[in-house]
Amino acid sequence: TLYRRFPPTRDGQVLGLILIVGLAVRLVLLAGTASTPLQIADERHYAEIAHNLVSGHGFSLFGRLTSMRPPLLPFLIAGVWRVTGSESYVAVRAVQIGIGMLVVLLTWLLAIRLFNRPTAVVATTIVTLYPSFLFASVLLLTELPFTLLLLAMVWCCDRLTQPKAPVALAVGAGLTLGLAALTRSVLWPFFPLLAAWIFFAVPATRSKKAACSALCLVGYLTLGRRWIEAGLERRAKAALLDDADTWRRLWRHGGVTLVAGPPAGQTRCTAPKESWLKFVDGLPPPDKGSGR
Secondary structure (H helix, E strand, C coil): CHHHHCCHHHHHHHHHHHHHHHHHHHHHHHHHCCCCCCCCHHHHHHHHHHHHHHHCCCCEECCEECCCCCCHHHHHHHHHHHHHCCCCHHHHHHHHHHHHHHHHHHHHHHHHHHCCHHHHHHHHHHHHHCHHHHHHCCCCCCHHHHHHHHHHHHHHHHHHCCCCCCCHHHHHHHHHHHHHHHHCHHHHHHHHHHHHHHHHHCCCCHHHHHHHHHHHHHHHHHHHHHHHHHHHHHHHHHHHCCCHHHHHHHHHHCCCEEEECCHHHCEEEECCCCCHHHHCCCCCCCCCCCCC
């Protein structure tokens, strides 16, 4: 029945109708939330980080540099505010609506490629009118950017399985995965699985399979390496400096080196054989009984 109702020549018309309906519903929601303040703690965190980025205070929250929140959405919000010249929530919500419509479009392209037209019509209609996606369009949250990037990664991977697919698609898969991981950190451990899938699924010689996996890694690390390093550094420092007991336990385990002074006359101290007390002027030895 769906095949008769939506023949191939009408694909564009059907998709256009779905997009128009979805956009109209989202614009109604945008108009209804024009004066609505941020409702969720996550939204307020992202907005505060974006405000600090625009104000020149770096990626900070509660007055200090942070890696508690993934960076892509705050940078997106800050970019919108720089372009519009004002910290408008309506402008960010309008961009979220555009992202939501791209999610609908990619859903159609993937469904019609991997399944058939009836499936594409049903899947795209569900995504267009799914309540969570509708309300995510007017919230400063990561759901829509994350979904868009995840679908873009799947699209690149699907194209890679085609004969004579350009290896640039492997870079695209790595880039979109890296951006998705910068949106929600749950995807950080996914890369080894993606690289393995590319190696075994791409219909090519072993050398091309390896090249595709390597290029995917390049794309992934191009975006994610610095954030991973910064996050690990901040978390390590926070753990080390949390309290004196934590510091002493870590020092006993080893793997910590303290360095002070200019390169020509540095003072170095390596755990666990040396004492970190040499860095503290006039500090008496710790009292074993008090833990101080």
